[in-house]
Amino acid sequence: MVSLTELLQRRLSTVHYNPDGHVPDSLVRELVEYATLAPSSLNLQHWRFIAVTATADKQRLQAIAFNQAQVGDAAVTLIVLGDMQAHTRAPEIMHQTVQAGIFSPETAATWIAFAKQLYEERPAFRREEAIRSASMAAMTLMLVAQAKGLATGPMIGFDEPALRQAFAIADRYVPVLLLTIGQPRAGNWPRKPRLPIDEVLEFYGVGAPAGSFPQRN
Numbered sequence: 001m002v003s004l005t006e007l008l009q010r011r012l013s014t015v016h017y018n019p020d021g022h023v024p025d026s027l028v029r030e031l032v033e034y035a036t037l038a039p040s041s042l043n044l045q046h047w048r049f050i051a052v053t054a055t056a057d058k059q060r061l062q063a064i065a066f067n068q069a070q071v072g073d074a075a076v077t078l079i080v081l082g083d084m085q086a087h088t089r090a091p092e093i094m095h096q097t098v099q100a101g102i103f104s105p106e107t108a109a110t111w112i113a114f115a116k117q118l119y120e121e122r123p124a125f126r127r128e129e130a131i132r133s134a135s136m137a138a139m140t141l142m143l144v145a146q147a148k149g150l151a152t153g154p155m156i157g158f159d160e161p162a163l164r165q166a167f168a169i170a171d172r173y174v175p176v177l178l179l180t181i182g183q184p185r186a187g188n189w190p191r192k193p194r195l196p197i198d199e200v201l202e203f204y205g206v207g208a209p210a211g212s213f214p215q216r217n
């Protein structure tokens, strides 16, 4: 069994897929089930996924993704969406949490009220939350796919209005990412270098002046 840290080391953003690769629908379902174990604000689970698997649909999607070949070659591309009306599901979600014996009815009522207060009048924040939560699910999915020997690639290179029209995406959903999944072929870059840890991490106030990484202040 490969450790999580090893999976993190192995994962890379795949561009070249074997066009003959296949990922059964049952495996797509399993990957998405694991992805939904990701956390989300108030457990509102903003993520939604459209699995594009048929050749003709992949070709349409590839054209919308500025003709990036990986969309046509990958076995499946997920259109990852975020629900900007997720707060309206709060009563139902909190009821489930009561049924599961986790929340008391009083706690559920508090969370429902909080969801209303936090989101109802704040459309920009709702969009941010939808993107945040769906991104958590997308990252989770990439790691589970990696654990199952599959390659993945996140993509923001697509024409949003064209995507909405071609795949009938309602206004309440923000397209967050395309996520290609499949069997890789030769020619992918290795995972690229990252910035040094000291450029991205500061232990606040411990041994270093606040704002020790560039441009923080």
Ligand SMILES: Cc1cc2nc3c(=O)[nH]c(=O)nc-3n(C[C@H](O)[C@H](O)[C@H](O)COP(=O)(O)O)c2cc1C
Pocket: 011, 012, 013, 014, 015, 068, 153, 154, 155, 156, 157, 158, 177, 190, 191, 192, 193
């Ligand atoms: C939000 C986001 C959008 C991306 N969009 C694209 C894309 O449209 N096309 C593409 O080939 N790669 C895309 N990538 C992949 C990045 O280029 C890649 O993750 C980065 O170069 C680091 O590569 P590595 O993870 O393999 O080291 C995207 C990655 C993220 C996180």
